[in-house]
Amino acid sequence: MAHGITPRLSGWSAVPLAVVAVPAPAYAVQYATADQVMRSTFPGADAFEPLQVSLTGAELRGIDAAAPAPTAAREPRLWLASSRGQPLGRYYVDEVLGKQLYITYSVAVGNDGRVLRVDILEYRETHGYEVRNPRWLRQFQGVRAGDELEPGVDIKNISGATLSCRHVTDGVHRLLLIDAARRDQ
């Protein structure tokens, strides 16, 4: 079928083009690496020791029953931050499903078991990237194992990124229980 397609640009259609031409401030925003986040969270640390989480199968099953989360690995990666041999806190890196793909995120926990900060290190999907918003992530500050962490209630969702919000919340919940179980050992 021969279709004479000769698009013409109406005057108003130039508006989106003009918006496109203006560099968005978002250009400057970069993902942090785990290294950067860890160092800025524990600026006084002189050592970051990688550790195995090392929970038993029964312990992990109990945690997964209490706080199910669509995580990629059985256990997260863990570093112990310390200064002159004195522990400052723990830093976890984990992956949790967004909608279809895994989000790499990290949770820094202080000696008191409370969340110092949560960061999105890598986001791979075409939608739902709003979970990287710093104000959304700040909702986790001060939370500790045992606190209510119901997605959408205790940690508010972002419309359009519901699944990513829910799963990151579930992931943090699970990490906090893992952290508490480790310390009880």
Added chain:
Amino acid sequence: MKPLAITHAVALALLLPAAAPSLAAPAADDTDARIEALTQQLETLRAEVEALRAEQRRQAGATAVTPAAVAPSELAVASAPPDGTSRSDASPITFTGYGEAIYTQPTEGPGDAIADLQRVVLGVGYRINESTRLEVEAEYEHAVTSADDSGEVAIEQAYIAHQVTDTMQVQAGLFLVPMGIINEVHEPPLFFGVFRPFTETAIIPSTWREGGVSLSGTNDFGLNWNVGLTTGFNLANWDPTSLEGQESPLGSIHQEMSLAVANDLSGYVSLKYVGTPGLTLGAAVFSGGAGQDQKGFQADDSQATIWSTYASWSPGRWNLTALYAEGYLSDTAALNLTFVGNPSLVPKRFWGGYGQVAYRGWSFGQWRLEPFARYELFNTGADYANIGQGLTPKPRPTEDVTTLGASLFLTPNVVFKLDYQFFGEPDFALGYADRLNLGVGYMY
């Protein structure tokens, strides 16, 4: 303490350049402090050597893939995940989908009770490279599509998405227009009610997609923006003999990129603020030629414009949502003159809005019950172009619909729905009759 002495000697040799100024100081009384400092520096070096060795070992024997973002210098050392590693890179292909089956029983008027597999959507994503993805969704409506059945098979989305920077993305192909809430987020567990709100079907013609290119981004402030240049509507497809144009003016003339007439470009700007947890504010405008400059067509200069705005707020367990949308079709008088005597003339203006309250209710084991109430006003023919006394159609009555119901979640991705809808202005031809609705929906 010979070992210590040797260690210090090695440390001195290693660190001499850096430590030289302090070593040159004659203060004998702070020797211990210096030894302490050097010991610490040595420890740091030792850790780094160990780190490098471990990294070499890891690279040599690694079977696991560590995500690039989590491979920071020495910190990745010995951190191989205990039971394998990221699944995120396991397969470039992802499968997604959603679907819903409904039962609706009018309790007023002549309509029949209907059970319908309303839609099954199958999606496939393919990761082309680290920053580029292909997303394709095929939709099957009403179970069977054949010469004798009213089902429909359509490609709902098919686009390439490329991450330009960490916070900006370009898309090309067939994609959803970011207007209102439902058009982009319409998986059954993610909206209340068996049926989508009328405003987001009759006014915003969800699931509404266009072909073209878009650029979208986000920033730390929480403002997401999305601009696009796309195909648009074709008013030449208006059927004055059908009620379809009264059900959804834009829904009856959308082209869905099926040999779409594309003489006119359309474009949109969409903004969404998500910077305050629990609050979402959105606004969008779309406009473009609907006459498509078609020769001999009485409305060749007609322009279709639609805008919408919404707010969603979640205090505690409550969610309050309000949305308004309004659309216009210009230069329709000459076209409507040729339609006089038919049931459906082209409206000049149409609008709708709703307010909704939902409560994130009660859990019973893994089940969760969430009741909701929605009140909606809409008018698909609020105003018509003047074609003379006696010929210009009267505005349609504004319809009001109250929906009361609940969603029962088996999991966050599987929902059973029950609601009852009260229509203020029953119109049996358009299906506006009080009715009981049941539904089951899923997403994955």
